[in-house]
Amino acid sequence: MFADLRCSPSCARAGVHGTVSICPPDCFQYKGTLDVFYKIIRQEGVTRLWRGTNAGLAVAVPTVGIYLPCYDIFRDWFENFAAQNAPSMTPYAPSLAGSLSRSLACTACYPIELARTRMQAFKDFTRGKYAPGVWKTLVDVLSNVKTSENMKNVQSYRALWTGLGAQLARDVPFSAIC
Incomplete structure (x- = not known):
């Protein structure tokens, strides 16, 4: 039934x-x-x-804090460069600046995004018990990676950026258009 x-x-x-x-x-x-x-x-x-609001804010605040100033800096730089070297390219400066800024912000903040995704996926029905926070989730990811014998310690940190390509494929075109 x-x-x-x-x-x-x-x-x-x-x-x-x-x-x-x-x-x-x-x-x-x-x-x-x-x-x-x-x-x-x-x-x-x-x-x-x-559920996951704290994790969402933990990733949104630094991402926006990186994206906005970088966008202004890159847009000004691209506009000045285009004005001196290729005036017909000036209208594309905001799109290039948006793409580069979003790529930088996503790459810098992706470990927090990974923790947020794992926290939101965590489902616990035990009353009175809280799901792990961003910091504990990141530490758990690192501890799982460090225990694997086939990777060197420096390379093990690459696991924190697992899935970055999918996020860039989603976010960068949006930022370029906007």
Whole structure:
């Protein structure tokens, strides 16, 4: 009758199969934004709607703090360079500055973005227990990498930028257009 979908202990519609709590399939099928809010609040509580907010702010603040001043600096530099060497290229200065600034900001802040993604993916139904924070998540990522025998210590830090290419592919064209 129920699909083998693990359910929150607080779900009122959960069935029990042996020692595992399972939910009917419609618990994980959403019919709209309000349905998502209703099911999250019912299954996990109101506070779970803000899960990951601290991590989101931890990555947004330094990213914007790097992006905005770099954009101004690069745009001025590109405009001055184009005005002296290739006046027809001057209109492209904002696009180049946006691309370069976003690339720099994303690369510098990606370890925090990685921690944010892992924190938001972490799901714990234990009441009174908090998910690990940004710092603990980063330390856990590094400790997992350092324990691998096949990598040198300097190369192990590269794991902090795993997935950067996908973020650059998403963010850089947007910044170039804007």
